[in-house]
Amino acid sequence: xxxxxxxxxxxxxxxxxxxxxxxxxxxxxxxxxxxxxxxxxxxxxxxxxxxxxxxxxxxxxxxxxxxxxxxxxxxxxxxxxxxxxxxxxxxxxxxxxxxxxxxxxxxxxxxxxxxxxxxxxxxxxxxxxxxxxxxxxxxxxxxxxxxxxxxxxxxxxxxxxxxxxxxxxxxxxxxxxxxxxxxxxxxxxxxxxxxxxxxxxxxxxxxxxxxxxxxxxxxxxxxxxxxxxxxxxxxxxxxxxxxxxxxxxxxxxxxxxxxxxxxxxxxxxxxxxx
Amino acid sequence: xxxxxxxxxxxxxxxxxxxxxxxxxxxxxxxxxxxxxxxxxxxxxxxxxxxxxxxxxxxxxxxxxxxxxxxxxxxxxxxxxxxxxxxxxxxxxxxxxxxxxxxxxxxxxxxxxxxxxxxxxxxxxxxxxxxxxxxxxxxxxxxxxxxxxxxxxxxxxxxxxxxxxxxxxxxxxxxxxxxxxxxxxxxxxxxxxxxxxxxxxxxxxxxxxxxxxxxxxxxxxxxxxxxxxxxxxxxxxxxxxxxxxxxxxxxxxxxxxxxxxxxxxxxxxxxxxxxxxxxxxxxxx
Ligand SMILES: Nc1ncnc2c1ncn2[C@@H]1O[C@H](COP(=O)(O)OP(=O)(O)O)[C@@H](O)[C@H]1O
Ligand SMILES: [Mg+2]
Numbered sequence: 001x002x003x004x005x006x007x008x009x010x011x012x013x014x015x016x017x018x019x020x021x022x023x024x025x026x027x028x029x030x031x032x033x034x035x036x037x038x039x040x041x042x043x044x045x046x047x048x049x050x051x052x053x054x055x056x057x058x059x060x061x062x063x064x065x066x067x068x069x070x071x072x073x074x075x076x077x078x079x080x081x082x083x084x085x086x087x088x089x090x091x092x093x094x095x096x097x098x099x100x101x102x103x104x105x106x107x108x109x110x111x112x113x114x115x116x117x118x119x120x121x122x123x124x125x126x127x128x129x130x131x132x133x134x135x136x137x138x139x140x141x142x143x144x145x146x147x148x149x150x151x152x153x154x155x156x157x158x159x160x161x162x163x164x165x166x167x168x169x170x171x172x173x174x175x176x177x178x179x180x181x182x183x184x185x186x187x188x189x190x191x192x193x194x195x196x197x198x199x200x201x202x203x204x205x206x207x208x209x210x211x212x213x214x215x216x217x218x219x220x221x222x223x224x225x226x227x228x229x230x231x232x233x234x235x236x237x238x239x240x241x242x243x244x245x246x247x248x249x250x251x252x253x254x255x256x257x258x259x260x261x262x263x264x265x266x267x268x269x270x271x272x273x274x
Numbered sequence: 275x276x277x278x279x280x281x282x283x284x285x286x287x288x289x290x291x292x293x294x295x296x297x298x299x300x301x302x303x304x305x306x307x308x309x310x311x312x313x314x315x316x317x318x319x320x321x322x323x324x325x326x327x328x329x330x331x332x333x334x335x336x337x338x339x340x341x342x343x344x345x346x347x348x349x350x351x352x353x354x355x356x357x358x359x360x361x362x363x364x365x366x367x368x369x370x371x372x373x374x375x376x377x378x379x380x381x382x383x384x385x386x387x388x389x390x391x392x393x394x395x396x397x398x399x400x401x402x403x404x405x406x407x408x409x410x411x412x413x414x415x416x417x418x419x420x421x422x423x424x425x426x427x428x429x430x431x432x433x434x435x436x437x438x439x440x441x442x443x444x445x446x447x448x449x450x451x452x453x454x455x456x457x458x459x460x461x462x463x464x465x466x467x468x469x470x471x472x473x474x475x476x477x478x479x480x481x482x483x484x485x486x487x488x489x490x491x492x493x494x495x496x497x498x499x500x501x502x503x504x505x506x507x508x509x510x511x512x513x514x515x516x517x518x519x520x521x522x523x524x525x526x527x528x529x530x531x532x533x534x535x536x537x538x539x540x541x542x543x544x545x546x547x548x549x550x551x552x553x554x555x556x557x558x559x
Contacts, residue, residue: 167376169372169374169376170376170378172346172372172376173370173372173376174393175346175364176344176345176346176364176368176370177364177366177390177393177394178363178364178365178366178393178394179393183393187378187389187392187393188378191378191380192378192379192380268380269380270380271379271380271421271422271423272421272423
């Protein structure tokens, strides 16, 4: 027995390119950081040398100084924006996955829903934002609802694709083992759809933030979107740029949480070894 | 042909320990407006512990017949009994292996082997030992925690074999399990499979389109053919067990393969001039 399989078990992977890969990894960090730094330095130099007024374009250093000095105000506005985006995202995720389950398991739902969803996607949904204010008022409800509205679509599409892309052979195996639909879902369909679900989530999280910011542009008394509009109206470009920087940080934070969730899920559901 | 029928009759009257009883089973697929007859009528008895191969060219209904035995497809005519009770739906006393290993890519080899135990809600701790034993038996000791992506095609198919055996089914149904493998690995797998079956005695129905593979592994080779198809030859393999590669080098083996080939060719119209010979089953020995 041992002799017959020797050739096969002996095929251990040896990768001579491992060191090259480490170098490539380092480069993939250094290059983008270097470029970003270059742009910031160029920006700072241009503003200083050409003497650009701060209303038109504040320098990176003055924006940074403002953020450090007035982090308390920025934080007060960052919190509602971040919380509403997170809530909108989570609701979009729940709604998206539920619809995907419906589309996967019910042919009627699939035929009724899918074309409409695709059609809906063609509408420039941002144009509908004011309607949400009319329907749901000027509170956070309308902003969250709008955020869900524009964020759930990628989740539905990606999750449905994931649920339907399950290996047919594995499904047949499950059937031969008299697996229940619930067992098939939890042990096969859902895990194999996870990479799809996470790619949908990564798009959804950025859309959820966009939804909240647009809501804040239209009507809000707080939030980074409100601060940007308010400061811009007073020609306070420095504040509005500072708010945008903080918004980027909040966006990165939320995106990072999704990425971390994906890494945790990968520990259990990745085809690669741990 | 007359001899072949006689043999089928003989096989059907084997002692009454028959584990699988297939009686005039037929299957027609209905897709939209068209009806595709896959199996016209097949009758077969398989005794406990027997290794029976279904041999025939692609499209002759081998998989269809096997899926009906597994309860994954419903016959349009006839009936199938397993252990004395009719097969109406998939059932737990069957182990299945497909052409692809169909492993869960995110689970280790060991977890994949234990997959049926989880689905069947059997006590995991009681089967852990068996899972390790099975993996060791197929030469995968030390690979328990590797994921399918880190295993070769042959190793993945070994894991699938362990998985099909873990819940100790009465019967093993294999649908061209080695046809996706290269010829060398395939030969190794054939030897490995006969060794596994020497340890874990099972009744096996094995679908293949390889004449040599069927002859090497089987106690009986059942040739399917015709359009729509049925069973055209049922032939016992006279080689002693345990079988090793050397069997394939005997004159007897070559003659058996030749007869199987002639039968298949005769049924599919590519018969050479000597094609009256297939009935020469009795000429052998
Ligand atoms: N699900 C199906 N729907 C329609 N026709 C099918 C289906 N499965 C198999 N067939 C047809 O039935 C015939 C037998 O197929 P199959 O049992 O797969 O043959 P084999 O396994 O011997 O290659 C073929 O003509 C094939 O096209
Ligand atoms: Mg087939």
